[in-house]
Amino acid sequence: MTPISYRLPQQRNLVTSLPGPRSAALTTRRKAAVAAGVGSSVPVYVADADGGVIVDVDGNSLIDLGSGIAVTSVGASHPAVAAAVAEQAAHFTHTCFMVTPYEGYVRVAEELAALTPGQHDKRTVLFNSGAEAVENAIKVARLATGKTAVVAFDHAYHGRTNLTMALTAKSMPYKANFGPFAPEVYRMPMSYPYRDEAGLTGEQAAQRVISRMEAQIGADSLAAIIIEPVQGEGGFIVPAPGFLGTLAEWARQREVVFIADEVQTGFARTGAWFASEHEDIVPDIITMAKGIAGGMPLAAITGRADLLDEVHPGGLGGTYGGNPVACAAALATLDVMRELDLPARAREIEAAVMPKLHALAAETGVIGDVRGRGAMIAIELVRPGTSEPDPVLTKAVAAEALSRGVVLLTCGTYGNVIRLLPPLVISDELLADGLSVLADVLREQTR
Template identity: 55%
Template sequence: MTIEQKRNLVTAIPGPNSIALQKRRMEVISAGVGTALPVFMDEAHGAILRDVDGNQFIDMGSGIGVVTIGHTNQRVVEAVQHQVAKLTHTLFTVAPYEPYVKVAEIITRHTPGTFKKKAAFFNSGAEAVENAVKVARKATGRTEIAVFDHAYHGRTNLTMSMNFKMHPYGTGFGPLAGSVHHAPMSYPFRDPEGMTGEEAAARAITYLEKRVGASQLAAVFIEPIQGEGGFIVPAKGFLRTLDQWCKANGIVMVADEVQSGIARTGKWFASEWEEGYEPDLITVAKGIAGGLPLSGIVGRAEIMDASHAGGLGGTFGGSPTAVAAGVAVLEQLEEGGWLERSLEIGEILTTRLIALQAQYPIIGEVRGKGAMQAIEFVEAGTMKPNSQAVEELVRHCHQNGVVILNAGTYNNVIRFLPPLAISDELLHDALDVLAAGLEKLAQ
């Protein structure tokens, strides 16, 4: 399937067919399942989404980082079609199949760390995180888990406890799981001026030693670049210093790379941007399978082997179709060009966004790595979060055919996660729409 890679609006947004579908939706879909853009998509390819009214949108979110390799990537589609016609399900823990092994072979080759690694696969990012908690507790015999301010790890009972922001993810859903402790994060834009990564790590370590005790901690979970928290990139030295402390105290260091991994930042994993940082376990999902539900844990073999047989798994975890899609994605990444494309996209984004920052004082910071970039909005001349500007800009972009996403603890961040298949022309077109929205705000 091909769709012309061009933004094209033929109706008002939403169009009449989307409006009709929204009415049907309201009758039968839970109100708890929200929608940022009430437009119903019919098909997609590359970096373009086409709705049921024929409008074509530039996708700057990739389904929150899922279709990193592009919508309906040909090799992913072919792999899924072949697999679903050949073998749809047995459950790997009942009767295994080769693609599960193959995707593990590829992912262990590219995960940071010089040690031997093993993997296990599940469905969602939250499942991967929960299973990483299980593995760390089993390996250490300890119970307590450390996470960080502004973190997001999922919507299950345990991962809701691990999130920093309660609303909307945990409001009214308690009681939540215990034995989870939140430590201060390195947030260079909002930390005291001049604070180094090592100093920020010392602050977090002091808190955990006093509040929990290193001997009680099974694992420290951290996103090397925070996702829902607003694409916060910790100061250099923060991750490395935490990792050294964990290794000195027998604590499992877990990098949650559900959003930042699989070529998103210009490296296989965002953890690789921090020299000397080698997490024991990494959780993956989103971009690993081109849109199919696949997640996993990969890390030190001795930690991954700590669980007894039957302790890890699940009926649909690592399904034949999902792992076949995963192989198709990872093989293309191995063939080359995608990491470089991520860096090229990052260069275009940062150049354009920094130019806009110089023009509009409501842009407080531009940050990110590769094709994972964000802008944080403030009230001009202050550090006060400006969520209203983000709300108006998101609405403007949606109305003009560009799908962008908000983020941030204070709802004052716009994040960019375009498919790596996007052209320079489409990328500039999307940024032109954003620039027009900023000019409209300034007036």
């Protein structure tokens, strides 16, 4: 790993039980001020964060294995990103690119054209969130093709707006009682190697989808296929080899826009700049957010110029989209990722973590599957001797790990997946300590 200088000590250190008294007091204030519909998985309040640690308001130092859901890949306060934010804010914080544009937006678009897969002519539009990026990718596909239907997949997560809820598979908590949803969205089966029938190849799983699309929708009505190359909230599901490529080739032949939702997988997280690269996929449009700007709100779609330029002036944009401070943060973040070779660091994390998790699976008998790419890794917890999901154990493991100073995130359609998303700049020692805590908790919970 490239040597990194940290501002805060990179160690786990608890000085109170969790949550501490100041966090508890903030929870009381929160209940009186913040809507109940906004949840938090961890009941501690942050005062500082750097590298792989979060320091709460009570002075506890926690190991961060969540990165704000894959956002703070370069750490939550990398000095280069913080300096870029401060410098830009000292000049101007906003003018609206649609009124008086600025170079930062153009530079980010140039960077994304160079980084995303494919050598074709590309265009980019910047937004604030992953959901916005997805919504606009669908808008572009529908306008450019003159077609309306969109295919999404089982276990997919694409956002919490009306259209992205329609694309998202899981009902609770994302969709329950929020309908009706946007029409002309069709759900297809995902390649889920752990739960698919034995021996089903990626190509066969894709042909299953293709036959249903042709029978139920028809390529003449289908504007786009949208898919996460590695599903995120649905359980870090890595499709079988050949699944993505077969679908992308079918879409190309039928003039269906193939959209890769790389909001969680993008920007070095999986060991490549984009997860599409693992399967040699060149999407027509890529949606991006999360890791793009070191924690500042920024999102993007980058895609074929002939698609994006089809949209009339004023048809894409937003008041804050491509905010100048967020653009400055993104440019600094990308520089850090290149300087530290964070795609390679993600592969190092995978090499360090995977053997330990496989050994833990053999020892405990409750890990049905270990999967992921790079620093996007998960374990699926099941009842011993079965493939039956065990969400109760999953919740208990995350809670006990937190009590010992390790922040873990859960996910999965069945609520039985623990996902590991450490900052890519986490030290080897801190990562090893976090994994040790996870292993101890799993052993104790399954005795």
